[in-house]
Amino acid sequence: MKVGLFIPCYINQLYPQVGIATLELLERLKVEVVYPSGQTCCGQPMANSGYENESEGACKNFVENFKNFDYIVTPSGSCAYHVKKHYDIIEQTPSVKNVRNNIYELCDFIVNILKIKNVGATFPFKVGVHKSCHGLRGLRLGSCSEIVGDSYSYIENLLQEVKGSQIMPLSRADECCGFGGTFAVTEEAVSVKMGKDKIKDHLDNGVEVITATDTSCLMHLEGLINRNNQPLKVMHIAEILNSQIAETI
Amino acid sequence: MSHPKLASIFNKDEQKVNWHDKALWFVRHKRDLSVHQVKGWETLRELGHNIKAHTLSNLDNYLVEFETNALKNGIQVHWAANAKEHNTIVHQILEEHGAKKVVKSKSMLTEECHLNPYLEDRGIEVIDTDLGERIVQLAKEPPSHIVLPAIHKNRHEVDKLFQEHLHTKPCDGDPQYLTQEARKHLREKFINADAAITGVNFAIAETGGFVVCTNEGNADMGTHLAPIHIACMGFEKLIPKQEHLGVFLRLLARSATGQPITTYSSHFKRPMNGNKMHIVIVDNGRAEQLGRPDFRKSLHCIRCGACMNTCPIYRRSGGHSYDATIPGPIGSILSPGKDLTKHSSLPFASTLCGSCSDVCPVKIDIHSQLYKWRQIITKETKQPFVKKKSMVFMGKLFSKPKQFERIGKIGRWALRSLPQSMINAKPNVWGKSRDLPKGPKQSFDEWYRNRMKKSQ
Numbered sequence: 019m020k021v022g023l024f025i026p027c028y029i030n031q032l033y034p035q036v037g038i039a040t041l042e043l044l045e046r047l048k049v050e051v052v053y054p055s056g057q058t059c060c061g062q063p064m065a066n067s068g069y070e071n072e073s074e075g076a077c078k079n080f081v082e083n084f085k086n087f088d089y090i091v092t093p094s095g096s097c098a099y100h101v102k103k104h105y106d107i108i109e110q111t112p113s114v115k116n117v118r119n120n121i122y123e124l125c126d127f128i129v130n131i132l133k134i135k136n137v138g139a140t141f142p143f144k145v146g147v148h149k150s151c152h153g154l155r156g157l158r159l160g161s162c163s164e165i166v167g168d169s170y171s172y173i174e175n176l177l178q179e180v181k182g183s184q185i186m187p188l189s190r191a192d193e194c195c196g197f198g199g200t201f202a203v204t205e206e207a208v209s210v211k212m213g214k215d216k217i218k219d220h221l222d223n224g225v226e227v228i229t230a231t232d233t234s235c236l237m238h239l240e241g242l243i244n245r246n247n248q249p250l251k252v253m254h255i256a257e258i259l260n261s262q263i264a265e266t267i
Numbered sequence: 268m269s270h271p272k273l274a275s276i277f278n279k280d281e282q283k284v285n286w287h288d289k290a291l292w293f294v295r296h297k298r299d300l301s302v303h304q305v306k307g308w309e310t311l312r313e314l315g316h317n318i319k320a321h322t323l324s325n326l327d328n329y330l331v332e333f334e335t336n337a338l339k340n341g342i343q344v345h346w347a348a349n350a351k352e353h354n355t356i357v358h359q360i361l362e363e364h365g366a367k368k369v370v371k372s373k374s375m376l377t378e379e380c381h382l383n384p385y386l387e388d389r390g391i392e393v394i395d396t397d398l399g400e401r402i403v404q405l406a407k408e409p410p411s412h413i414v415l416p417a418i419h420k421n422r423h424e425v426d427k428l429f430q431e432h433l434h435t436k437p438c439d440g441d442p443q444y445l446t447q448e449a450r451k452h453l454r455e456k457f458i459n460a461d462a463a464i465t466g467v468n469f470a471i472a473e474t475g476g477f478v479v480c481t482n483e484g485n486a487d488m489g490t491h492l493a494p495i496h497i498a499c500m501g502f503e504k505l506i507p508k509q510e511h512l513g514v515f516l517r518l519l520a521r522s523a524t525g526q527p528i529t530t531y532s533s534h535f536k537r538p539m540n541g542n543k544m545h546i547v548i549v550d551n552g553r554a555e556q557l558g559r560p561d562f563r564k565s566l567h568c569i570r571c572g573a574c575m576n577t578c579p580i581y582r583r584s585g586g587h588s589y590d591a592t593i594p595g596p597i598g599s600i601l602s603p604g605k606d607l608t609k610h611s612s613l614p615f616a617s618t619l620c621g622s623c624s625d626v627c628p629v630k631i632d633i634h635s636q637l638y639k640w641r642q643i644i645t646k647e648t649k650q651p652f653v654k655k656k657s658m659v660f661m662g663k664l665f666s667k668p669k670q671f672e673r674i675g676k677i678g679r680w681a682l683r684s685l686p687q688s689m690i691n692a693k694p695n696v697w698g699k700s701r702d703l704p705k706g707p708k709q710s711f712d713e714w715y716r717n718r719m720k721k722s723q
Contacts, residue, residue, distance in 0.1 A: 030675070
């Protein structure tokens with residue numbers, strides 16, 4: 019099994035620890051991972067802003083880097099969704115089809131391809147799960163509150179097995195945090211209000227650490243938490259699953 | 268004004284945003300409790316979707332079938348290509364009968380056509396009889412929600428408004444008193460009305476009849492008392508058969524308010540003896556929307572308002588921030604089809620979270636259509652210079668890995684080294700209320716390269 023690691027542009031530049039945790043975790047799970055060095059971005063920032071055409075170069079660069087892997091794994095539901103859903107703007111060569119078919123968000127890959135639930139992590143904290151929208155309603159990484167059906171969640175499947183961590187239920191289980199890419203800037207007032215409300219829900223429910231499949235949501239929430247000096251931390255799920263923090267009594 | 272501007276004005280009063288959000292979330296939550304009790308809810312949605320898709324693809328035949336059967340029933344059928352024709356037709360009918368006083372039950376179509384001011388200008392009194400609609404009519408405002416038109420007003424505001432217009436006593440916003448007074452006021456209007464106008468929720472081709480859903484019974488009060496009933500419908504309200512009603516009536520009220528069914532589902536088929544019944548079938552841009560492959564599904568909409576209740580942006584920006592007849596997510600995919608420039612900010616008033624598509628009872632892919640409108644808007648309307656240039660710049664940057672690395676390095680240095688006051692100053696909109704992350708010394712790329720070197 020040949021696995022290519024895709025580290026989204028902003029994680030690469032601003033949150034390298036998330037990339038490192040992802041790589042170390044996959045290696046610990048005995049996956050042979052390669053990180054292609056010419057990768058940049060999936061193209062989402064331009065496309066979601068209405069400039070799909072400007073993202074073609076990024077799409078092609080992505081395909082070039084990842085066309086020869088059995089699986090592409092990334093610590094981002096949003097980027098994986100973008101490749102799957104919106105790479106219809108470039109010619110559908112076998113390489114493009116492969117890439118769209120083989121890209122997986124990290125938790126999805128661990129639960130459904132590796133078929134592992136206990137990754138051997140220890141993380142003795144009260145955790146609030148932020149179910150990032152593109153992963154949830156795009157990739158269906160879990161059931162959402164709107165749809166009637168069986169309840170499931172890949173991120174929670176993994177977290178439940180993490181020693182010491184306790185998943186805290188929220189009042190609004192899967193409401194958007196308000197990041198939304200350029201929305202965070204163009205609709206600043208609403209974006210900030212959504213983030214504040216989201217943080218309050220976590221605080222009201224005794225959460226110590228907010229986690230998610232996407233660092234972009236967490237960057238927005240962290241920005242607010244830091245500005246307002248709130249007693250919360252954000253960590254990508256890869257960082258928790260790669261944690262070996264000793265349990266304190 | 269654009270959506271972001273109006274939304275930021277709405278957000279100046281955080282308490283108001285909080286109760287607006289909570290009131291609508293309460294409705295969304297009621298919807299959840301209700302639909303999760305229905306076995307086969309997802310199958311119902313699928314059925315609703317397919318019936319609508321089928322009807323829209325065979326609309327020519329079904330419209331003719333409906334007209335034929337309605338005429339047989341003694342209903343007079345009128346066709347209006349646009350809002351102006353619709354208003355003219357309605358006015359002519361009223362004029363022919365010398366009708367001066369009109370009661371109207373909820374109809375988003377007549378809002379869309381601006382019927383009220385048209386009739387008022389011609390000396391006709393039009394009274395909206397749905398309580399919420401009456402409230403906004405008295406306040407001289409458009410509805411801010413299609414099911415809950417006055418959701419942006421709290422009971423104290425209604426108290427003041429009624430004191431002013433209905434001469435009620437101050438009551439500290441007592442809802443029971445206010446409702447009773449509204450009831451008295453409206454009773455008089457019902458009794459004296461010369462004509463009743465209603466919307467149409469579903470028109471049935473097979474029978475030539477139609478159904479109007481209300482919770483207040485105001486459509487029945489109006490139409491049973493007045494000698495003339497004019498029903499106005501957009502052509503997408505058509506369904507082929509009577510048996511399809513069961514699907515939509517089950518979907519509609521649960522999605523709208525969490526009720527199993529609206530209090531009144533009134534079936535109209537023929538006029539009462541001596542009375543007149545008219546139906547005005549309106550296009551007003553619908554045929555054009557039907558001709559847009561990416562957006563035709565927006566015509567599936569049954570106007571339940573669930574996408575508004577679920578939308579985290581709608582709840583925190585208010586219906587008026589959309590400056591369109593139909594606000595919220597569904598309005599944001601309908602309105603650009605009518606006036607792309609005026610409504611160009613609406614498809615961007617979304618994080619593309621997808622909740623609207625998942626809550627929609629007829630499975631309209633609302634968030635995908637928002638994405639598609641964005642692609643059109645950036646091409647066909649004027650865009651801010653900075654936005655356009657930065658997108659072109661980013662597009663180029665991300666297609667050249669070496670350049671990406673170089674720029675990333677500079678960016679990280681700036682975030683790490685420059686003082687916060689400088690980083691968060693204008694024009695960094697992000698920094699107004701949020702910190703930016705500290706720029707790390709090493710990117711993942713650099714860390715990975717070092718690691719490879721060490722292992723060699």
